[in-house]
Amino acid sequence: MVSKRIVLHFPKDLVGEPVMSRLVLKYGLECNILKASITPRQVGIMVLGLKGRNKDYREAIEYLKSLQVTVQPLSQDVTRNADRCNHCGPASPSAPPTP
Amino acid sequence: MTRTIAEINARIKSGKVVVVTAEELIDRVEEGGIRKAAREVDVVTTGTMGPMCSSGAYFNLGQGKPKMKLGGGKATLNDVPVYTGLAAGDFIIGAGALPETDPRNMIYPGRFPYGGGHVIEDLAAGKDLPFIAHAYGTDCYPRKELAVQVNIRDFNQAILFNPRNLYQNYNVAVNLSDRLIYTYMGILKPDLGNANYCSAGQLSPLLKDPFFRTLGIGTRVFLGGGVGYIAWWGTQHNTAVETDERGVPAAPAGTAALIGDLKQMSPKWLKGASFTGYGATLAVGVGVPIPILNEDVCRYAALKDRDLTTRVVDYSRDYPQGRSAVLARVSYEELKSGTIRVQKREVPTASLSSYPRAREIAEILKGWIAKGDFFLTERVAEFPGPGSGYTYRPLKERPIGGE
Numbered sequence: 486m487v488s489k490r491i492v493l494h495f496p497k498d499l500v501g502e503p504v505m506s507r508l509v510l511k512y513g514l515e516c517n518i519l520k521a522s523i524t525p526r527q528v529g530i531m532v533l534g535l536k537g538r539n540k541d542y543r544e545a546i547e548y549l550k551s552l553q554v555t556v557q558p559l560s561q562d563v564t565r566n567a568d569r570c571n572h573c574g575p576a577s578p579s580a581p582p583t584p
Numbered sequence: 585m586t587r588t589i590a591e592i593n594a595r596i597k598s599g600k601v602v603v604v605t606a607e608e609l610i611d612r613v614e615e616g617g618i619r620k621a622a623r624e625v626d627v628v629t630t631g632t633m634g635p636m637c638s639s640g641a642y643f644n645l646g647q648g649k650p651k652m653k654l655g656g657g658k659a660t661l662n663d664v665p666v667y668t669g670l671a672a673g674d675f676i677i678g679a680g681a682l683p684e685t686d687p688r689n690m691i692y693p694g695r696f697p698y699g700g701g702h703v704i705e706d707l708a709a710g711k712d713l714p715f716i717a718h719a720y721g722t723d724c725y726p727r728k729e730l731a732v733q734v735n736i737r738d739f740n741q742a743i744l745f746n747p748r749n750l751y752q753n754y755n756v757a758v759n760l761s762d763r764l765i766y767t768y769m770g771i772l773k774p775d776l777g778n779a780n781y782c783s784a785g786q787l788s789p790l791l792k793d794p795f796f797r798t799l800g801i802g803t804r805v806f807l808g809g810g811v812g813y814i815a816w817w818g819t820q821h822n823t824a825v826e827t828d829e830r831g832v833p834a835a836p837a838g839t840a841a842l843i844g845d846l847k848q849m850s851p852k853w854l855k856g857a858s859f860t861g862y863g864a865t866l867a868v869g870v871g872v873p874i875p876i877l878n879e880d881v882c883r884y885a886a887l888k889d890r891d892l893t894t895r896v897v898d899y900s901r902d903y904p905q906g907r908s909a910v911l912a913r914v915s916y917e918e919l920k921s922g923t924i925r926v927q928k929r930e931v932p933t934a935s936l937s938s939y940p941r942a943r944e945i946a947e948i949l950k951g952w953i954a955k956g957d958f959f960l961t962e963r964v965a966e967f968p969g970p971g972s973g974y975t976y977r978p979l980k981e982r983p984i985g986g987e
Contacts, residue, residue, distance in 0.1 A: 525691055571633065571855050571867055572941055574934030575770040575780055 488536040490519065494555040495529035502552060512545040513537055532559060585622050586878045592626045593959045603627040603873075603953045605946035606787050606885060613886040622882035626875070627953055627960065630789040631806070631945030633869040634782050634937030635857050637768065638748035638819060639679040641704050641846055644740040645715070647673060648732075652717065653725035659717035660684075661734070664703050668717070672725055673740075677703055679856075679866035689861060693766045699864020702856030704744070707736045708808070709851040742846040744808055744854070748818035750870060752790035752838040753825075753894050756781040756914060756933070758926060761900035766861020770936055772899055779896065779924055779931045784942035785889045785916030789872035790840065792885045794832045795970055798875050800963030805842065806871030806949045809853040811958070812844025814872075817967045822976040826895070826910075831970065832884070834893045834913065838967065842870065853945070869941055871949040875960055889916035896926050906978060 495504075508514045517534035524530065535542060549556050595601040602625050604612065609628045612621040645654075653672040660666065663683040667676040681700035688694050706713060717730040736742050757769030758779045765772050770780040783791070793799050803814040818839025825835040853869030876882045896912040897903055912926045920939075923930045952958035968974035 525687075569855065571857075571938045573634075573867075573936050573938045575778075575936060 486537070487539050487542045488534070489542070490532065490534050490559040492557050492559055492561075493529075493531045493533055493549065495531070496553050497527035497529075499529075499552055499554070504549070504552065504554070507548065508535070508545050512541040512548070514541055514545055585619070587626065587876065589875050589877075589960050589962050592875050595626055596953060596956055596959055599956060601626050601953060603629060603950050605943070605950055606630050606792050606874075607943065607946070609882070609886050610786060610888050613882070618879055618883050618886065621886065622876055622879040625882065628792065628874045628876060628882075628885045629871055629946040629949040629953070630784075630792050630874060631787050631869070631871040631942040631949065632750065632784040632789060632937060633853065633855075633867055633941035633945065634751075634784075635768075635859070635865045635867045636746060636749050636751075637680045637863070637865045639701065639704070639744070639746045639866040639868055640676055641707075641742060641744050642674060642676045643742050644673045645675070645734065645738065646740055648727070648730065650727045651725045652719050652727035652730055653722055654717055654719060657717060657719035659715065661715050662698075662703050662706065662713040664698070664700050679704065680863050682864060693861030694863075695860060696858045696862070696864045699856065699858070701854075701864050701866030704846070704866055705851045705854050705856040707742065708846060708849045708854045710736060736847055739847075744812070744842075744844050744846045744849060744868075745815070746818070746840075746842040746868060748820055748839045749842050749868060750788075750790050750818065750838075750840040750872070751783070751836055752788070752794070753833045753892075754782045754836050755903075755908070756894055756896040756919065756924070757899045757903070758896055758911065758931065759900045760898040760902075760911075763900075765900050766859070767899045767903075768859060768862050768865075769899060770934070771860060776926055776929050776931050779919075779926065779933045780936055781894065781916075781919050781933060782936040783894070783916065784937050784939055785892055785920065786887065787939070787942040787946055788892075789870065789874075790838050791832065791892055792887065793872075793874050793881070794830075794884055794887075796838065796967040797881055797884075798877060798963075799840070799872060800966045802961050802964040803872065804958070804961040805844075805873070806869070806945055806952070807842055807844035807849070808846070808868055808870075809850030810844055810846075810848030812842050812870075813961075814840045814963075815843040816841040817974075820976050821968065821974060823968055823970050823972050824975040827970075828891075828893055830884075830887075830891070832887065832892065835895050835908075840967075842868075853941075867938070869945050871945040873949060873953060873958075873960055889920060892916045894919075896924070 514537035679701035759772035
């Protein structure tokens with residue numbers, strides 16, 4: 486079993502594809518949408534929790550990539566700029582993911 | 585036991601001064617008591633580095649040919665509007681200023697990636713920035729347009745000025761509503777999801793001299809990595825707030841206005857900051873020396889995080905509506921433990937003010953004094969203190985044209 490939180494960036498022309506349904510129906514994954522938004526330039530951003538079998542998860546990620554959806558781990562989405570970091574507190578514990 | 589600032593300066597000059605940080609004073613007092621510490625220590629250094637929107641800088645740019653009158657015109661520095669309602673060559677920038685093209689909160693929550701605070705940081709870092717100005721032209725200042733690269737070196741004067749800084753104490757912000765909110769105290773999760781505070785606590789300058797017995801107008805300080813001065817008491821200075829049993833403010837209270845030469849300063853101690861959904865600002869590093877003039881000054885300078893308290897306030901409804909109902913009273917020791925208890929809930933805490941930087945500033949200022957590079961000044965006037973009746977007053981709204 487695998488349980489991961491990932492950040493997806495959807496290209497703006499990907500509207501006809503029922504992506505979430507496929508993840509559930511075809512790959513049997515449990516999906517939990519943690520956050521979703523569309524930027525002014527029509528790029529979709531979603532923070533998604535996925536749970537399921539390793540093989541299904543891997544295949545689902547391949548499916549997403551085949552649609553030109555960018556997939557990255559949530560942890561990678563929070564970056565620290567060491568030069569500008571002022572060592573205050575809120576950045577780490579309370580900032581929600583803001584891709 | 586008493587000593588004067590003149591005596592302390594003589595000891596700085598002779599290399600015999602005993603200077604410790606506020607943290608080190610706490611240790612000394614715990615080991616040997618107040619009397620011994622007051623006898624031994626001449627100066628205590630404090631420090632803080634938190635975001636302060638009431639920060640800005642003013643400049644004088646020398647004249648090109650032909651001359652131009654900025655006053656009454658319009659200008660931007662790196663796309664950020666500056667205030668030009670002054671003389672021909674002067675202008676002011678504020679930390680909260682935003683480029684005209686920034687969408688603000690129209691796309692909620694706004695990101696505010698660059699503003700006046702970032703301009704000040706970039707200037708301190710020695711970057712070239714575009715300065716574009718439009719003027720109406722006069723007989724003596726005929727030029728109407730100017731578009732040039734400027735560097736901090738190009739200005740005759742570049743002066744950092746904080747109308748308000750060094751808040752003596754501050755609220756802890758929480759969110760009692762059911763939605764995420766974006767505030768100047770950071771992002772607050774719904775239903776008491778987190779608590780943000782903003783003070784260096786036991787290193788915070790005005791908390792360590794709570795009755796303004798040593799600092800005042802003319803006090804020399806560490807400002808942005810250079811030397812600055814307390815110019816006045818700060819805006820929103822308030823001497824009539826809740827206090828603890830020692831009389832130390834337990835809510836936002838005194839403030840100080842600070843001034844210093846931006847050309848001496850470093851981007852490490854002036855950091856432009858973006859508050860999602862709120863705006864752009866500037867974190868300013870400040871350190872204030874407290875001369876141990878007597879045991880009483882020492883006693884308050886030695887107050888610990890455990891002794892210093894503040895109030896927890898809801899920023900979803902109470903703060904915006906001008907109410908400051910106290911949800912809980914907590915100490916800085918509790919805040920720094922990582923969780924506080926509010927309404928029977930464990931709430932994770934985080935500090936907007938950088939304690940590691942505060943500690944570093946107190947150490948740097950200590951080093952300057954110990955090496956004889958920094959002498960203390962006598963204040964030339966006192967701040968309004970407790971009992972003065974000097975308070976913050978909310979606006980009493982009077983309709984235009986009304987009685």
